Amino acid sequence: MTPPPGFLPGPTPLAAVLISVAVRALPTASRNRYHDEFRAELCCLRPGRQLADATNVLLGSLALRRALQEDDVTALKADRRLGCRIGRHHYRVINGDNTENRSDRHLECVHCGKIKEIDMYEPSDGSTLGGGVGLV
Amino acid sequence: MVATAPRMTLSTQAVLRALIDDPEREKYGLEMSAATGLASGTLHPILARLEKIGWVESSWEDIDASKEGRPRRRYYRITSDGLPIARAALAEAHAQRVRIIGGFRPLRETS
Numbered sequence: 001m002t003p004p005p006g007f008l009p010g011p012t013p014l015a016a017v018l019i020s021v022a023v024r025a026l027p028t029a030s031r032n033r034y035h036d037e038f039r040a041e042l043c044c045l046r047p048g049r050q051l052a053d054a055t056n057v058l059l060g061s062l063a064l065r066r067a068l069q070e071d072d073v074t075a076l077k078a079d080r081r082l083g084c085r086i087g088r089h090h091y092r093v094i095n096g097d098n099t100e101n102r103s104d105r106h107l108e109c110v111h112c113g114k115i116k117e118i119d120m121y122e123p124s125d126g127s128t129l130g131g132g133v134g135l136v
Numbered sequence: 137m138v139a140t141a142p143r144m145t146l147s148t149q150a151v152l153r154a155l156i157d158d159p160e161r162e163k164y165g166l167e168m169s170a171a172t173g174l175a176s177g178t179l180h181p182i183l184a185r186l187e188k189i190g191w192v193e194s195s196w197e198d199i200d201a202s203k204e205g206r207p208r209r210r211y212y213r214i215t216s217d218g219l220p221i222a223r224a225a226l227a228e229a230h231a232q233r234v235r236i237i238g239g240f241r242p243l244r245e246t247s
Binding site (some may be wrong): 034038043044045053057063064068 | 166178209
């Protein structure tokens with residue numbers, strides 16, 4: 001029996017369900033694209049392979065979701081060196097736009113871009129003396 | 137400025153190598169899976185990351201699906217901007233691996 005004109009082969013019902021579930025985990029904007037992409041790939045496979053492949057897509061759907069959602073900062077985070085991961089950053093001093101204001105500076109890690117404020121000694125005006133006891 | 141680059145895991149390197157192998161040729165998911173030995177669940181997140189940073193681009197196959205008798209596929213290829221960066225990243229990853237392996241010298245035999 002020949003298929004009717006316009007008929008496109010699709011994955012087996014079980015594989016189709018797995019793909020639909022996998023795609024639901026993805027951001028809304030990407031669902032249609034990946035749904036069509038996964039279906040197109042599955043329909044070239046034997047039913048047994050389809051099921052295995054669809055299961056694998058389902059297992060990888062959260063990783064795909066993370067990849068689609070992560071912004072550049074997260075990508076940088078993933079690329080951090082071991083030193084940065086354990087909190088041993090390689091800071092350098094970055095001056096602010098105002099060159100006359102020396103307090104307008106901060107530290108920035110050359111590897112991961114982490115920003116840290118410079119701890120500067122500020123003379124007290126006496127208002128904080130007494131530790132909250134209330135000097136008159 | 138810190139350059140945005142993916143983690144150069146062995147899987148990412150395999151995907152990049154498969155794309156760089158013949159940069160002019162577009163490949164779809166199953167072809168990439170066959171070339172890299174990676175399953176779809178591993179392959180697509182890597183492709184999504186590479187696409188996001190502009191090293192890889194993808195497009196729908198331009199066919200008449202009903203005429204071909206199959207749905208159109210999504211094809212991937214390395215971008216012209218991504219090609220030199222990816223080559224450099226692969227070379228760097230390879231050099232790093234060589235350095236690490238070189239660091240493990242065999243122990244001297246004690247007499």
